[in-house]
Amino acid sequence: MRAAMVWTVVRRESLEILRNRLLVLSIVIPPIVLVITPLVLGSLASIAAATEPLPDDFVKTIVGSRPDWADFAVAELVAAYSLQQFLSLFLILPAYVPLSIATFSIVGEKQTRSLEAVLASPIRTGELLGGKTLSAIVPGMLTSWLAYLLLVVLAGIVLGPRLAGVILDPSWLAAVFLLGPAVGLVSCVAGIIVSSRVNDPRVAQQIGGLIIIPLASIAVIQAVSGFLFGAQQYVVAAIITTIVGIAGLRIANRLFGRETILTRWR
Amino acid sequence: MSVPAPAVRTEGLGRRFGELWALRGVDLELASGEVFGLLGPNGAGKTTTVRLLTSLIAPTEGRAWVDGFEVTADADTVRARVGILTETPGLYDRLTATQNLDFFARLHGLDPATRAERIERFLRLFELWDRRDDLAGTFSKGMKQKLAIARALIHEPSVVFLDEPTAALDPEAAFVVREAIASLRGAGRTIVLCTHNLDEAERLCDRIAFVRGGLLRVDSPARLRGGDGNGGGPSLRVILVEDPTPVQMAAVAAIPGVSHVAAGAAPVDAGVAADASLTCRLTDLRRDAPIVVRTMVEAGAQVIGVHEESRTLEDVYFEVMGRRPQVEGVTGGVDAGQS
Numbered sequence: 001m002r003a004a005m006v007w008t009v010v011r012r013e014s015l016e017i018l019r020n021r022l023l024v025l026s027i028v029i030p031p032i033v034l035v036i037t038p039l040v041l042g043s044l045a046s047i048a049a050a051t052e053p054l055p056d057d058f059v060k061t062i063v064g065s066r067p068d069w070a071d072f073a074v075a076e077l078v079a080a081y082s083l084q085q086f087l088s089l090f091l092i093l094p095a096y097v098p099l100s101i102a103t104f105s106i107v108g109e110k111q112t113r114s115l116e117a118v119l120a121s122p123i124r125t126g127e128l129l130g131g132k133t134l135s136a137i138v139p140g141m142l143t144s145w146l147a148y149l150l151l152v153v154l155a156g157i158v159l160g161p162r163l164a165g166v167i168l169d170p171s172w173l174a175a176v177f178l179l180g181p182a183v184g185l186v187s188c189v190a191g192i193i194v195s196s197r198v199n200d201p202r203v204a205q206q207i208g209g210l211i212i213i214p215l216a217s218i219a220v221i222q223a224v225s226g227f228l229f230g231a232q233q234y235v236v237a238a239i240i241t242t243i244v245g246i247a248g249l250r251i252a253n254r255l256f257g258r259e260t261i262l263t264r265w266r
Numbered sequence: 267m268s269v270p271a272p273a274v275r276t277e278g279l280g281r282r283f284g285e286l287w288a289l290r291g292v293d294l295e296l297a298s299g300e301v302f303g304l305l306g307p308n309g310a311g312k313t314t315t316v317r318l319l320t321s322l323i324a325p326t327e328g329r330a331w332v333d334g335f336e337v338t339a340d341a342d343t344v345r346a347r348v349g350i351l352t353e354t355p356g357l358y359d360r361l362t363a364t365q366n367l368d369f370f371a372r373l374h375g376l377d378p379a380t381r382a383e384r385i386e387r388f389l390r391l392f393e394l395w396d397r398r399d400d401l402a403g404t405f406s407k408g409m410k411q412k413l414a415i416a417r418a419l420i421h422e423p424s425v426v427f428l429d430e431p432t433a434a435l436d437p438e439a440a441f442v443v444r445e446a447i448a449s450l451r452g453a454g455r456t457i458v459l460c461t462h463n464l465d466e467a468e469r470l471c472d473r474i475a476f477v478r479g480g481l482l483r484v485d486s487p488a489r490l491r492g493g494d495g496n497g498g499g500p501s502l503r504v505i506l507v508e509d510p511t512p513v514q515m516a517a518v519a520a521i522p523g524v525s526h527v528a529a530g531a532a533p534v535d536a537g538v539a540a541d542a543s544l545t546c547r548l549t550d551l552r553r554d555a556p557i558v559v560r561t562m563v564e565a566g567a568q569v570i571g572v573h574e575e576s577r578t579l580e581d582v583y584f585e586v587m588g589r590r591p592q593v594e595g596v597t598g599g600v601d602a603g604q605s
Contacts, residue, residue: 004372012365015361015365117350120321121345123373258323263283
């Protein structure tokens with residue numbers, strides 16, 4: 001694989017993404033919401049806990065999952081628990097952005113029939129696919145990482161250093177920096193595979209959006225049971241997700257063959 | 267002195283999609299610098315031919331070489347040596363004209379100085395230089411087509427495949443494109459032109475192939491028009507005052523190189539007040555026509571005029587394709603009294 005070819009594709013894709021106002025908004029707005037919401041809800045939860053204490057057995061379950069929170073005051077414990085729920089939402093960000101970019105990119109090329117001229121150049125399909133995959137994953141990863149860093153800084157200011165420490169916990173680091181990119185890869189691959197079969201980016205996103213279900217279920221399990229996933233679980237999930245992503249890339253590479261695109265993509 | 271390798275060569279080239287052969291048994295040789303036209307109805311296999319020769323799809327049977335490189339084994343090299351204008355311009359609408367060309371120039375590995383020089387040259391050639399920083403999505407159909415042709419030429423390929431290059435262009439833009447094609451030929455580039463425009467094919471092409479599932483006939487436009495579809499030469503019509511006698515017709519038929527002698531009415535556009543004529547087919551118009559006239563006069567015929575019976579490429583096209591669509595009168599078939 002020639003890096004110059006991949007970079008040429010990344011460069012072009014980036015120029016197109018930046019000129020697509022709708023796509024840019026869909027990349028920029030969710031991180032802002034994801035930074036502000038946990039801070040607001042964390043503050044509100046700690047205020048509410050002062051007037052309406054949590055049931056003892058629920059507190060025990062939380063502390064059982066996170067012994068390092070044992071010395072937290074009840075208000076801090078509630079705020080920490082609320083903040084922890086947003087971890088799974090931080091995984092939705094690297095899933096959602098690559099899906100949007102990949103579907104717009106591939107369905108867009110199908111609609112304008114611009115791929116034939118590209119495929120008639122000396123670029124190899126792996127290089128083209130590599131460029132498209134990178135262009136889709138990197139913005140999602142960067143925005144989620146930037147949003148995470150911003151959340152850490154603002155949490156330190158708004159909620160105090162002890163609660164900011166909750167977000168700097170290894171579970172967050174493993175989720176944001178390991179599982180996040182892996183989820184981005186799977187999401188991008190799903191976007192490519194679905195886009196090769198449909199001609200409307202909205203349909204592709206709706207079908208590809210099914211990938212969010214396992215991520216949302218993490219949030220639901222945590223909220224209902226009081227059990228909190230730790231760093232180890234996120235690392236294992238990252239490894240499994242990466243394996244799924246690589247297997248998906250092989251399928252996508254087959255769907256992205258020159259002949260397939262020219263003779264079957266309609 | 268060694269003979270230069272053909273720019274394009276195929277041997278029994280064929281491609282099947284499922285059970286259907288789109289193209290079969292194509293044997294072809296294109297000389298370097300030749301402009302070669304592919305004419306045929308939709309679905310005849312023109313685009314399949316182009317895709318096979320640009321290494322976009324692999325042949326089911328047979329082989330092909332471009333600039334001496336085999337389209338399957340040396341696909342990367344072939345793609346570096348060909349330029350293609352696809353059926354639709356297929357531009358990136360959110361990129362400027364310059365950015366569109368720059369992207370393809372990079373894919374072909376051109377260095378920055380060469381990229382800049384060629385982008386300016388081709389944008390100026392196609393009168394798009396003033397719009398170089400505008401998004402391609404804001405361009406008219408004609409401008410998009412010109413930009414797509416510039417894209418096909420940006421790496422100065424030795425063989426250029428143009429699929430309907432003047433479709434959707436206004437007459438002025440079409441003229442610019444035709445001039446550009448002519449100048450490419452002057453620069454020694456081999457051009458394969460797919461077109462439905464018979465007049466364009468006749469004006470631009472050195473040779474034309476009629477395509478329908480294979481190559482039905484390949485020849486120069488002049489020979490195609492002059493022939494009878496079976497290898498015969500041009501036709502001559504001699505306009506007479508009276509119908510030709512059997513003796514006169516036999517005298518003409520006896521001339522070497524003359525065949526298909528027949529009597530017939532004068533053509534409507536003959537421009538003379540005559541109602542009789544003799545037609546015949548000649549091997550060589552310049553040599554045989556004066557002999558036919560002299561023979562007729564010597565046999566007692568009163569000759570008013572002589573016409574070369576010219577056939578259009580359209581006539582030949584339908585003759586080769588074996589069908590000419592029957593068109594109902596557009597104003598016929600409607601009762602005046604009907605509401």
